[in-house]
Amino acid sequence: MTSRQALPSDRAEPAVAPPQSGQDVEDGDLTDMLGELRVLLPTAQLLSAFLIAVPFAPGFAALVGAERNVFLATFLLSIASLVLLSAPAVQHRLLRPLTDRTAFKALATRQIVVGAFALALALVSATQVVLSAVLGHMMGNVAAAAIGLLTVGVWWILPRRWRSRGIV
Template sequence: MATTGSGQRARRGTRPVPAQRDGHDDRRGDDGRDESRAERIDRELMELLNELRVALPGVQFLFAFLLVVPFQQATERATDFQRDVYFVTLVAVVVATALLIAPAAQHRALFRQHDKEDLLRRSNRFAFLGLCVLAVAIVAAVVLVVDFLFALPQALVTGGVVAVLLGWLWIGSPAVQRARGGADDE
C-alpha cells in the first residue's frame, strides 16, 4: 500500500480519493449535497442496491413461472415457435437474474476492499444490462402467452407495444431528461 498526498492509504492499482480541493475540504457536490466523495460513492452504491431490491421480486416471479410452465399439460400443444420463444425467455430471465444479483454478490465478496467507486461503476453497468435483458424477457413472455392463448399476429403486436412501452419508460424518457440537463451525468 502506498500513501496519498493527504496521508490516506491507497491500494495499488486504485486511484486515491482526494480529501481536499484547492486547499480546503469542499464537501458540496455537484448536486448540492454536503458530502465527501467517499460519502457520495457509499450513498450511490446503497441507492443502487436498494433499487435492485425493487426489481428482483419481479424477475424471481417470472423465473418461477417459467420453471413451472414445462410441467403443465398444455405445453404438449405448443408450437415450435412457442418453444423457441420460451427458450429465449428462460435464458433472458436467467441472464437478467445473474446481472441484477451481481452487484449485491460483488458488494459482499469485495467487502472492505476499499474500491467502492469501481464496484459502483461495474454495478451500475450490471444493473442497466440486467434491466435491458429483463425487458427482452418480459416482451418474450408476453409474446409467448398471447400467442398461446390467441394468435401470432396479436402476440407480435402486443409484444411490440410492450417493447415500446418498456423502451420509453426505462431508456427513452431518462435519455430525454438527461439531454435536457435534468439528470446527473454520473
C-alpha cells in the same frame, strides 16, 4: 366539527442536509444502486419462477417449434437477468470492504444495465408467448411490440431525454 387551521409552528421546517464528504456521497450512491436492485430483482425472480413451472403444465407438450423456441429464449433471458441483477449484491458482500468503490460501482452499473436489458427482452417475449396462447399469434406479436416500445421508451429513452434537458 370545525377544522383547525395550520399554524406556522405546525409546519415542518425543511431539513437542511449537512455537507457530505466524498465517502458519504459514494456510500449513498452505492446504497441507491443496491436499493434499485431491490426493485428489479423481484420482477426477474417472479418471471423466472413462473417460467420454471410452465414445462410441467399439461399444455406445454402442445407447443410447436417456434413457440417452444420463444419460450426457451424467454426463460434463458429471465434467468440471465436474475443472475446479472443479483451479481452486484453478491459481489459487494464478497468484496467487503471495498477498496475501489468507483470501479465497483462502474462494474455493478454495467451489470445492472445488461441485466435490465435482458429482463426487458424477457418481458417482451413473455408477453408474446402468453398472448399468442390466449389471443392468437397476431395479437401476441402486436402486444409484444407494444410492450417493447413502452419499455424502450420508459426505461431507456425518457431518462436520456430528461438528462439532456437538464430535468434531473
